[in-house]
Amino acid sequence: MDVSRCTQCGKCSAGCPISPEMDLQPNQVIHLIQINDPSTVLRSQTIWLCASCQTCSARCPEDIDVAQIMDSLRKLAVEEKVPIGEENAMKFDECFLNSIRKRGRVNEMRILLRYNLAAHQPLKDSHLGLVMLAKRKLSFSSRKIKEVGLIKKIFKNSRRFIKDQV
Amino acid sequence: MQVGYYPGCSLESSAKEFDLSLRAIFQEMKISLQEIPDWNCCGASPAHSLSEELGMALPYRNLAKAEESGIRKIISPCPACYSRMKLAHEKVALDRSLADRLLEIVGKDYKGSLESRHILDFIKEDIGLERLKSSMKRSLKGLRVASYYGCLTRLPGVKIDDVENPVIMDEIVEALGGKSLDWSHKTECCGASLSLTRTEIALRLVRSILEAAEEKGAECIAVVCPLCQSNLDVRQGLVYKNKMPILYITQLIGLTQGLGYAKLGLDGLIVSSRDLLQKRGIIEK
Numbered sequence: 001m002d003v004s005r006c007t008q009c010g011k012c013s014a015g016c017p018i019s020p021e022m023d024l025q026p027n028q029v030i031h032l033i034q035i036n037d038p039s040t041v042l043r044s045q046t047i048w049l050c051a052s053c054q055t056c057s058a059r060c061p062e063d064i065d066v067a068q069i070m071d072s073l074r075k076l077a078v079e080e081k082v083p084i085g086e087e088n089a090m091k092f093d094e095c096f097l098n099s100i101r102k103r104g105r106v107n108e109m110r111i112l113l114r115y116n117l118a119a120h121q122p123l124k125d126s127h128l129g130l131v132m133l134a135k136r137k138l139s140f141s142s143r144k145i146k147e148v149g150l151i152k153k154i155f156k157n158s159r160r161f162i163k164d165q166v
Numbered sequence: 167m168q169v170g171y172y173p174g175c176s177l178e179s180s181a182k183e184f185d186l187s188l189r190a191i192f193q194e195m196k197i198s199l200q201e202i203p204d205w206n207c208c209g210a211s212p213a214h215s216l217s218e219e220l221g222m223a224l225p226y227r228n229l230a231k232a233e234e235s236g237i238r239k240i241i242s243p244c245p246a247c248y249s250r251m252k253l254a255h256e257k258v259a260l261d262r263s264l265a266d267r268l269l270e271i272v273g274k275d276y277k278g279s280l281e282s283r284h285i286l287d288f289i290k291e292d293i294g295l296e297r298l299k300s301s302m303k304r305s306l307k308g309l310r311v312a313s314y315y316g317c318l319t320r321l322p323g324v325k326i327d328d329v330e331n332p333v334i335m336d337e338i339v340e341a342l343g344g345k346s347l348d349w350s351h352k353t354e355c356c357g358a359s360l361s362l363t364r365t366e367i368a369l370r371l372v373r374s375i376l377e378a379a380e381e382k383g384a385e386c387i388a389v390v391c392p393l394c395q396s397n398l399d400v401r402q403g404l405v406y407k408n409k410m411p412i413l414y415i416t417q418l419i420g421l422t423q424g425l426g427y428a429k430l431g432l433d434g435l436i437v438s439s440r441d442l443l444q445k446r447g448i449i450e451k
Contacts, residue, residue, distance in 0.1 A: 017354060017355040017357075017371055018355075018360070018367060020370075021364070021367050049360070049364065049367070051317075051355055051357060051358040051359075051360055052211055052215075052317075052358070053316075053317040053320065053355035053358070054317055054320035054321060054322070055317075055320065055353075055355070057320070058320045058329045058330070068322075071214060071215060074215050074216070075215070075216060075217070075218065078216060086363070086364075088363040088364075089359075089363045089364075090216075091363075092212070092359060092362060092363050093211070093212035093215050093216055094212075094216075096210070096212040097209075097212050097213060097216065097220075099207075100206070100207045100209065100213075100224070104204075104206040104207065105175045105178070105205075105206060105207045106175040106176075106207045106210075107175075107179070108175070108176070108179045108180050109179070112362070115362060119363075124365075125362070125365075128400055128401070131400070131436060132180065132400065132436075135434050135435075135436065136182070136434070137179060137180045137181075137182065137434065138179060138180065139179065145204050145205070145206055146204045147204055147206075150227070150272070150273065151206055151224075151227075153271075153273075154220070154223045154224065154227065154271055154272060155220065157219075157270075157271045158217050158219035158220035158223050158271060159217065159218075159219045160216070160217050160218065160219070161218050161219075162218045162219055162222070162264060162267070163263070163264075
């Protein structure tokens with residue numbers, strides 16, 4: 001992907017649903033990569049607030065896959081061990097993946113509880129959680145898939161980047 | 167007619183109504199579903215956010231398991247599952263070294279024979295709107311429906327409709343006798359998992375989607391994604407003063423087939439659609 005083609009037209013930022021809350025606008029992220037200043041980008045909240053909705057990528061007149069770049073930057077930030085700009089977003093991802101590693105499938109109830117503990121907000125959304133429990137939309141069931149051993153192996157053997165490329 | 171089925175984790179839990187209603191309407195149309203044996207989670211966004219290989223290996227195992235069990239065509243109703251499955255399938259076909267690497271990680275060979283469908287293109291292309299209509303016992307009687315796609319049509323690998331102005335769900339709504347509305351927020355983002363990590367952002371997005379639908383006179387919103395449904399339904403009371411039922415398209419189809427409110431999981435939604443459906447004469451009082 002050739003970020004040098006970016007002409008800073010700003011379409012990515014104009015269409016981004018999360019731009020009001022971002023510390024760097026998506027076009028600024030691309031600009032900072034162009035001028036080789038990765039440290040600001042990797043520490044930003046923006047790369048973790050990106051909801052991967054792909055509006056930027058769909059609209060880029062130069063076919064730059066901005067959402068894919070955000071995705072790669074998240075992995076680079078973890079790899080480079082820089083301070084994470086939006087820690088709770090990463091904690092949520094980790095809780096989600098832990099649930100898959102243990103069971104092969106996600107248990108939404110357990111993820112919500114684990115995430116709330118990790119984010120030091122144990123009672124957040126508890127009123128909604130109770131409503132969902134009453135509707136049987138959540139359960140504590142800990143059913144595992146049969147090949148859960150293979151899932152653990154997949155987690156162990158998967159590398160952060162394919163072919164060590166970004 | 168038989169087709170493969172990959173429900174995905176949400177359809178076992180927060181979106182069980184999607185699963186219930188999908189199974190019910192397929193049974194009505196005499197299409198049997200063959201679930202992938204012992205399927206695993208596709209990894210959704212967290213997997214590809216933290217590891218490229220994991221984001222491919224998890225859906226790859228499902229592809230291999232489906233192929234091994236003789237499935238040729240497979241439906242994944244959840245947009246995230248569908249996108250991850252399509253993407254893994256496409257990348258493996260294009261990149262031999264990635265295919266070899268995934269074989270090494272997962273220990274199963276996927277030969278690339280699977281054809282993936284989302285529920286929308288399966289209904290329109292494989293079942294066909296005429297056959298869908300012939301399964302109807304009643305109409306939606308002009309019910310004003312805002313079809314909401316969220317990011318579905320933009321997700322990697324998903325090529326079922328126009329990215330900015332999809333119409334496939336609108337066509338299904340019209341076939342059912344509903345009035346599908348032209349509106350501004352068809353493909354706006356629902357906030358996805360920000361509803362947990364930065365709730366105020368998701369609430370801002372949810373409010374604007376609900377208000378845009380209301381402005382066009384929508385009586386309900388039709389969705390095809392567990393996360394869109396959950397964000398718009400469960401959090402609705404926090405930001406919206408009226409009641410806007412958020413129904414899966416499969417539930418709307420089931421209503422026209424005369425299937426019961428409970429059988430379609432309509433009592434599992436947070437914002438009730440019962441009063442609306444009774445008032446419009448779509449279900450009995």
